Amino acid sequence: MNATDTAVVARLAGVGKRFGRRAVLHGIDLTVRTGVTGLLGPNGAGKTTLLRILATALRPDAGELTVLGDDVLDPDGRYRIRQRIGYLPQQPGFHEWDTVYDFVNHVALLQEINDSRRRQSEILRVLDIMNMADCMHQHLRWLSGGQRHRVALAQALLGDPQLLLLDEPTVGLDPYERLRFRQVVSEVARKNAVVLSTHSTDDVAALCDEVVVLRLGRTAFTGCPAAMIAAADGHVWLSDAPGPRAATWWRAADGHYRHIGDPPPGADLAAPTLEDGYLHLVSRS
Ligand SMILES: Nc1ncnc2c1ncn2[C@@H]1O[C@H](COP(=O)(O)OP(=O)(O)O)[C@@H](O)[C@H]1O
Ligand SMILES: [Mg+2]
Structure with missing residues (x-):
């Protein structure tokens, strides 16, 4: 992606997070732009914590963070941010007896896609992208791991989010599904921003414009893959x-x-x- 095509989607300055007495993120400075930003780092480095903060699921306790122009510490700002982001948590919570459709519908309602016709067409759109429309009446309980993962990814795409946050999205995908996933993310990143955490440098090489390496809660590197x-x-x-x-x-x-x-x-x-x-x-x- 050309730098002149990119827009700033999120800005972090000195963001820190503690759990009890333990600091797990220290003074993170980061600018997220249109395109794909990859978060790399050993287990426990703080990738999930950082994604949860960007998703407004956790409050930072130091620093400043704006997402899509809104301050995450402002309640009205958080509300507006949540309407415009998509988030795949590392461990999505499924109700096993929901059908695929019910699960995605539930997330669409939480996102306040209130018009029922629009909601239905949006659900079908995202299930179709992830190749899961044929399974929409199946219970989640009977899906394979890869299929469940695709449903979880589909819900993150609802509403064509301007910022898509994906926590280890390629874990458990077979090679074909991984390829398909990369196509989907590349398509989204043509006009929106994607931040994904991964342990795969192949994912980074295939997808990322920018890489952030976290180590012990600090940024050890920020730059393009060639610079890494x-x-x-x-x-x-x-x-x-x-x-x-x-x-x-x-x-x-x-x-x-x-x-x-x-x-x-x-x-x-x-x-x-x-x-x-x-x-x-x-x-x-
Ligand atoms: N809710 C929590 N309460 C206490 N400690 C936590 C919590 N969430 C994460 N941590 C700790 O914060 C550190 C960073 O975790 P995490 O962000 O999940 O790392 P990563 O995703 O890079 O593996 C880890 O040491 C983890 O144990
Ligand atoms: Mg994690």
Whole structure:
């Protein structure tokens, strides 16, 4: 996406969050624009907490946050934000005996899509996008994991949200569903903003204009995927045996040992991949 086509959709300045005495987000500064922003980071880094704050499901306890021009601390602002965002939580709550249609209808009512004809056509639209319209009368209980996931994704698309927040949306999808998902997200991101958390650098490479790496509740990196690759320039090397100086190393498919860290003199440096960039950023002490 061209920078001149992008609009600022959310702005975070110094956002912090504590649970009890424990601080889990520290001074997060971030500008979310049209296009896809990927949130990467080890388990416990704060990705879900950040997405919940953007979704107005959690209040930040430090800093400032505007979403679609409204302040999340203002009750009227929160109301307006909720009407214009879509959110896929990491663990969506399903009522097992709801049908697919009832579940999505329930979310549409919460979003106050009150006109029944518009609501029905919107439900069919999002189920069709996720290839679930044929199953709309089935109970959620009898769906496969991948089908349930697609229903959860469908509800997030209701109302064509200007900001779509997806927490680990590709977990449990088979390769075909993953491809289909990427097409859907790319289409949404032509005019709206998507923020998604993922552990897959393949998702990032395929989708993201911007990457944010979180580590221990702080941003370790913000930039485009190419800049994340460049972050590991000069920090990836190969050898025939594991090297003691590496922050991390593994045996690659070709039998070489691939290392990330500060290379020893004369090391056989390799061109980094996106995954190397990520590992370098999160393994630095
Ligand atoms: N409701 C909560 N109460 C207490 N601690 C929480 C709560 N939610 C998350 N945490 C803690 O905050 C940290 C960040 O969690 P989370 O945002 O879920 O990370 P991620 O999604 O990156 O794995 C973790 O240490 C987690 O245990
Ligand atoms: Mg999470």
